[in-house]
Amino acid sequence: MSGGIETAGDIATGLFVARAVEPGAGETAHSRHEHGLCLNCGTALLGEFCHACGQAGHVHRSLGSIGHDLLHGVFHFEGKIWRTLPMLVFQPGALTRRYIAGERARFVSPLALFLFAVFLMFATLHAFGGEFESDLSPERRGAAVQGVDADIAKREAKIAVLQATPHAANTDAKIADMRHELRGLRAARGVLAGSSVAIGDVPLTGLRTDWPALDHGIAKFKANPGLMLYKLQSSAYKYSWALIPISTPFVALLFLWRRRYQLYDHAIFVTYSLAFMMMFAAMLGVAGVIGVLGGVITWAALLVPPAHMFAQLRGAYGLRKRSALWRTVALLLFAWIALLAFAALLLAMGFME
Numbered sequence: 001m002s003g004g005i006e007t008a009g010d011i012a013t014g015l016f017v018a019r020a021v022e023p024g025a026g027e028t029a030h031s032r033h034e035h036g037l038c039l040n041c042g043t044a045l046l047g048e049f050c051h052a053c054g055q056a057g058h059v060h061r062s063l064g065s066i067g068h069d070l071l072h073g074v075f076h077f078e079g080k081i082w083r084t085l086p087m088l089v090f091q092p093g094a095l096t097r098r099y100i101a102g103e104r105a106r107f108v109s110p111l112a113l114f115l116f117a118v119f120l121m122f123a124t125l126h127a128f129g130g131e132f133e134s135d136l137s138p139e140r141r142g143a144a145v146q147g148v149d150a151d152i153a154k155r156e157a158k159i160a161v162l163q164a165t166p167h168a169a170n171t172d173a174k175i176a177d178m179r180h181e182l183r184g185l186r187a188a189r190g191v192l193a194g195s196s197v198a199i200g201d202v203p204l205t206g207l208r209t210d211w212p213a214l215d216h217g218i219a220k221f222k223a224n225p226g227l228m229l230y231k232l233q234s235s236a237y238k239y240s241w242a243l244i245p246i247s248t249p250f251v252a253l254l255f256l257w258r259r260r261y262q263l264y265d266h267a268i269f270v271t272y273s274l275a276f277m278m279m280f281a282a283m284l285g286v287a288g289v290i291g292v293l294g295g296v297i298t299w300a301a302l303l304v305p306p307a308h309m310f311a312q313l314r315g316a317y318g319l320r321k322r323s324a325l326w327r328t329v330a331l332l333l334f335a336w337i338a339l340l341a342f343a344a345l346l347l348a349m350g351f352m353e
Contacts, residue, residue: 084108088276092308093315096269100316110271117278118240124282125233155182235346244271246341250334254327261317269316276308306332 037043038050038057045057084107087095099107159178162171244267251266284297309331314324 080108092312096316113275117275121278121282247338
């Protein structure tokens with residue numbers, strides 16, 4: 001029950017945040033015209049809205065108006081959402097082209113829609129994907145420390161045996177490897193036990209990166225993977241906007257010889273596309289929970305994104321089928337590169353905190 005309330009809260013928050021960045025031009029007035037002065041800035045009213053600050057001439061002063069504002073802000077989205085979503089799904093190219101051409105009052109802006117999609121996707125993940133264990137219980141922490149202590153004891157015993165037979169083949173190399181593993185185990189034990197760990201230690205058994213900060217992060221991951229995964233999820237949530245500047249140059253590469261298209265055009269294309277992909281990912285998550293066959297979900301995940309990219313490319317840039325097709329193939333490759341770059345950024349930030 002609490003998870004459902006939290007999910008609803010996340011989605012409502014996403015709508016409010018999206019509404020906060022949504023341009024207000026062209027919105028329909030729901031208040032009757034009242035002559036007089038604007039209650040916000042004192043300007044004489046010439047219509048239903050103040051031409052100086054934009055506030056409505058009539059303001060509600062009742063308890064019911066609070067509920068109206070809540071429902072209006074969360075579900076109505078000024079009517080734009082109901083025109084935007086169908087076009088985003090079925091005519092993404094036309095939506096992109098028309099927004100770039102200047103039809104801003106009719107549609108939700110790409111950034112507002114992207115923000116809502118981010119909240120929706122992570123709210124779905126939070127509700128149906130379960131939560132990562134952010135910390136170990138005292139019992140599990142104690143058991144983990146005991147296991148690491150046992151590994152330390154085994155390696156110390158092996159080092160003692162190797163030192164007793166100094167003339168055996170590769171003895172020095174084996175001892176060096178064992179000591180390297182010991183440093184990693186002791187660092188991991190320090191993280192588990194809550195004690196400080198020297199940043200210069202090599203903290204993960206069998207893995208050396210020669211980058212102290214990254215090695216320290218790997219030690220934290222080994223000690224408490226649930227906490228690190230939770231941090232990565234939080235970072236993905238906070239920095240999802242970075243996908244837009246990461247992806248836009250790749251789209252620009254597809255149109256280098258078409259100077260009529262600027263980076264702004266490509267950014268609008270990317271933002272609407274990412275918004276759709278995130279909403280689609282949320283829909284697939286819900287489909288898996290309600291029992292849709294795994295094969296259906298897999299085929300949808302494989303076919304829908306390229307089909308949507310093809311339709312958006314063709315409509316937004318006025319391309320022929322063949323031209324849109326090869327760009328779709330290239331864009332799919334670029335999308336994977338952008339996702340890998342984003343994932344690498346998240347890993348670097350998470351491990352080196």
